[in-house]
Structures are given as C-alpha cells and as structure tokens.
Amino acid sequence: MPSNKPKRKDAIQTRAALLAAAGQAFAQYGFQNANVRRICADAGVNLGAISHYFGTKEALYREVLVLAHQELLAMEPVPRMEPGDDPVAAFRRAVGYMLRFTLVRRTNHPHAGRIIAREIREPTAALDELISRVMQPVRQEMVRIVGALLSPSDGLALREQCTNFVIGLCVFPELGGEVLKRFGQPVPRTEEEVAAFAGIVAEFALGGIRQLAALNA
Amino acid sequence: MPSNKPKRKDAIQTRAALLAAAGQAFAQYGFQNANVRRICADAGVNLGAISHYFGTKEALYREVLVLAHQELLAMEPVPRMEPGDDPVAAFRRAVGYMLRFTLVRRTNHPHAGRIIAREIREPTAALDELISRVMQPVRQEMVRIVGALLSPSDGLALREQCTNFVIGLCVFPELGGEVLKRFGQPVPRTEEEVAAFAGIVAEFALGGIRQLAALNA
DNA sequence: AACCATATTATACATTTGTATAAGATAAAC
DNA sequence: GTTTATCTTATACAAATGTATAATATGGTT
Numbered sequence: 001m002p003s004n005k006p007k008r009k010d011a012i013q014t015r016a017a018l019l020a021a022a023g024q025a026f027a028q029y030g031f032q033n034a035n036v037r038r039i040c041a042d043a044g045v046n047l048g049a050i051s052h053y054f055g056t057k058e059a060l061y062r063e064v065l066v067l068a069h070q071e072l073l074a075m076e077p078v079p080r081m082e083p084g085d086d087p088v089a090a091f092r093r094a095v096g097y098m099l100r101f102t103l104v105r106r107t108n109h110p111h112a113g114r115i116i117a118r119e120i121r122e123p124t125a126a127l128d129e130l131i132s133r134v135m136q137p138v139r140q141e142m143v144r145i146v147g148a149l150l151s152p153s154d155g156l157a158l159r160e161q162c163t164n165f166v167i168g169l170c171v172f173p174e175l176g177g178e179v180l181k182r183f184g185q186p187v188p189r190t191e192e193e194v195a196a197f198a199g200i201v202a203e204f205a206l207g208g209i210r211q212l213a214a215l216n217a
Numbered sequence: 218m219p220s221n222k223p224k225r226k227d228a229i230q231t232r233a234a235l236l237a238a239a240g241q242a243f244a245q246y247g248f249q250n251a252n253v254r255r256i257c258a259d260a261g262v263n264l265g266a267i268s269h270y271f272g273t274k275e276a277l278y279r280e281v282l283v284l285a286h287q288e289l290l291a292m293e294p295v296p297r298m299e300p301g302d303d304p305v306a307a308f309r310r311a312v313g314y315m316l317r318f319t320l321v322r323r324t325n326h327p328h329a330g331r332i333i334a335r336e337i338r339e340p341t342a343a344l345d346e347l348i349s350r351v352m353q354p355v356r357q358e359m360v361r362i363v364g365a366l367l368s369p370s371d372g373l374a375l376r377e378q379c380t381n382f383v384i385g386l387c388v389f390p391e392l393g394g395e396v397l398k399r400f401g402q403p404v405p406r407t408e409e410e411v412a413a414f415a416g417i418v419a420e421f422a423l424g425g426i427r428q429l430a431a432l433n434a
Numbered sequence: 435a436a437c438c439a440t441a442t443t444a445t446a447c448a449t450t451t452g453t454a455t456a457a458g459a460t461a462a463a464c
Numbered sequence: 465g466t467t468t469a470t471c472t473t474a475t476a477c478a479a480a481t482g483t484a485t486a487a488t489a490t491g492g493t494t
Contacts, residue, residue, distance in 0.1 A: 008461065011471065030339075033249055036452065046472055051453060121338040122247075123395045131399050139400060164402055165386055165421050168393065172385030175392045178340045182348050183356060185381055203432055204382050204425035211424020212417065225440065225491065253482065263442055268483060 015053050017043040023064045027111035031061050031124050058125075065119065065126050068112035069134045072101070075108070078138055087148035088206065094145055095205065096198040098138065098170040103187060103194050117174045142166060149206070150213050158216055166205050173197075232270050234260040240281045244328035248278050248341050275342075282336065282343050285329040286351045289318070292325070295355050304365035305423065311362055312422065313415040315355065315387040320404060320411050334391045359383060366423070367430050375433055383422050390414075 021043035025034040036057055040047045054060040079097050081090035102113045116134070119127050146166070147159045173180065173187045180187055188197045238260035242251040253274055257264045271277040296314050298307035319330045333351070336344050363383065364376045390397065390404045397404055405414040 008470065010461080014471080035450085037450090046474085048453095048455080048473070048475095049471090051455085052471075055453095057452065120393055120396050127395065128399065131396065135396065136400070160402060161417060162421070164390075164397065164400075165418070168389030169382055169385055171393060172389050173381075176337055176385065176388060178344065179337050179348065179352065180381065182345065183353070183381075185377060200378060200429065201382070203428050204379070206425075207428020207431075208421035208423075208425040211420050211427070214424075215420055227491080228441065231441080252480085254480090263444085264482095265443070265445095265484080266441090268485085269441075272483095274482065 023111040027114035072112040081145050090145050092202045095202040099198045102174040162209050240328040244331035289329040307362050309419045312419040316415045319391040379426050
C-alpha cells in the first residue's frame, strides 16, 4: 500500500530521490521504456521502494508528472494579458513563455519540460489531467491574445486556427528536435538563445496572423 | 538466416502479409511496443516466420520503413520548382505535399505517413537513413522555394529558419494530433480537408516569411 | 511418383520486467 | 531500554517477449 504521508525523514528522502530519478528516466525513455530497476539504482534506493511508496510504476509516473508541472507553473506562472496591455507585446511574452517552457533545460528542473513534451508525443492515460490543468489554461490565454490581434469580425474558428499554428511553432522544436539536429539546425537551449529565437518566432507568427486576418477581411 | 529472395509464391505472400501487419503495428505502437506475436497473428502467420524471413524484429522494422517511404515517394514524387515557376504557387504546392504526406490516411498506404511521423517523434537507429533518403530531399526543395520567396540579400540562415517554421507547421498536426483532438481541434484527414487546410497553412506561412523578410531588410 | 528444397508448425529457452513479500534493520515513542 | 511503527533489503514469482530450432508439411522438379 502506498503511504501518502511519510512518517520518517529518511522516507521523504527516499521518496524524493525516487521522484527525481523517475522524472529523468520518464523524460528520457518514456513511460513504457523506463525501467524501474534502473530508476531505483539511479536513486540509490531498493527495488521494493516503488511498491512501498507508490504501489505501481504508473502511480509513480502520475506523481512525477503532476509534481513536475506544479513546480514548473509555480516558478513561472502563465503570463496574462491585462486590459490596456499592448496585444503585440502580450503576444511576444506568451510566445517566449511557451518556448521557455518546452526548450529551456532549467537547472532546478531538468526534466519537467521534457516530460510534458513526451506526453504530447506519446499520450498516456495521464494526458487528460495534464491538458486540463496546464495546457488548456495556456491555450485559452493564447486564444485571447490572438483574438486581440485580430479584428472583432474575425470568427472564433480563425482565432483557434491561428492559436494552433502558434502552438505548433513553439512546440515543434522540442518534438522534432532530433530531426532538426540532423538537419544541422540545433535547437536553442539556453535562456538567451531561446529568448532570441522567441523573438523570431513571434515575428513570423505575427506576420502569419496578419496575413490570415487580411485575407479574411 | 533471412532469405532475400523467396523461392516459392506462398513465401512472398507470407512476407507481404508480415510486412503489412508489421507496418500497422509499428505505426500504431512504435518499434519497442509492437509485439511480434501479435504481428504474426494479425498476418495469419506463424511466429517463426519473423526469424525465417527477416531474422530479427529490428530487421523487419527497417524493411517496413524503407518499403513504406519508397512506395510513398513512388506514388507521389517530391514536387520540384522549375525555372520560371511562380515561387508562391510552388510554395503552396510544397506545403500541400508535406501535409498530405503526413496527414492523409491513404487507402493504399494506411501506415506509411504514420510510421514516418513516429520516427520523427521517437527516433530509432533507422532515422538517419530515413532522413537522408526522404526528408533531406524534401527539405532541400523547401529551402530553394523559400529562398525564391525571399530577396537574394537574405542570408542562408533566414532561409533555413523559415523552412524550419514551415516544416513545423506541416508536421505538428500529426505529431500533436492527440492533444489537438482534446482541444476540440480535430486534425483534417481526408484529401479534401487537408487540401483546404493546406491553403490556410500556406497563407499563414507566407505572411510569416514576408514579415521576417521585411524585418531583415 | 519420388525426391528435395523450402515453407510452416509447435515448442522451448533465456531475458527482461513489474510486482509482491517475508525477514531484518532502524529510528522514534514510551 | 524496551517496544513499536516503519523503512530497507534480499529474494521470489509470474507474465511478456524476442529469438531459435527440430519436426513436419508442402509444392515444384525431374
């Protein structure tokens, strides 16, 4: 039976080590291909610890996923566009946010972005929770901002369509990173590289949105 | 030892059934999670057939992958921009091509596009061959076309960058299809839906390219 | 019709993997 | 210091899986 409240401090250390090692493994290999024996070895923990603390591999994965995105959101909340804000500036901020989210390998969170990207590529049963708690709010905000960039006469469908394109532009570098690397187009990873890249992506997307708005008029 | 030239006609039937079932399985579950017993069962073939005809699961996978993209390219060659062609028209054609390639579930090729998309998401040892034989040529052509859209003063880096964006826009619907579906944004699948979608994607991308070209000037 | 190469079948084997648990070790409570 | 809750260890087990092969069946050739 998994215990939710560890009663001794060595227990919370063991749990933490397990969660950290599991996060790395799941981010790198995916749920199926991650190996519980290796996770335990990396964590410096006995194999039985997974049964003891989490019950099953899947329960461990769920906990890793939830924890990762909670911490990620806590350290960098979704930027909201307030009334009076410049939509273009808000859009640039939002693009930067999404790109940082997936691309930057944070020292304090080496696997959070990667594990979420993996859930996009290879959905598991945990995807729905991840969508409703993390992705949907981010997307909603992006739809609002794109709506502000378009004219009020543009329909919801166009707003959603443009949002999809923007999300695609922001997520593809991570999803297709291996292929881009082999094309000689390595993906930016540091905070500065990603910021510069985000500027270009935002301009490209702005041009696209304006083009579709013009055609729609 | 796998035999390369089947000597009897029931052999080529068995091989073909195996390749078809394996294609489905690899496209749906990926290399690791595809199950050889299930593949053989679906193919109506004995388990030993994989050893007999291909040797190993990995060899079977390679053959499936190569066959899939050979046939796909044979039935629809990469559209080339000839001298004198309108770059914008060529661009629209190329975008349509890439989107059809990944999105349309052809009746004669139910898994080719999917298996290639999967290779992008989860690269295996076979990715390099796939890149050099299929993706690189398509990308090269896209770089040429994008170059024609930009002014000659724009550098190679900008051409490559724009091309990456276009590829991202075209591949993301397949890569992130499950997520888009949960966002209430189902991905177009039929020939007609994809054609309409391709028109929008092309306009969006054209707007983006022009924006970056203007900024660069 | 007899023969031989080749395809098919059934089965076995070795690994890997997730899970469970009994026995032992250890820290906190009394 | 003894007791007790709980963490850790070592080990076992069953299921799944890729691979290999001896035995059998079968189609083509002479």
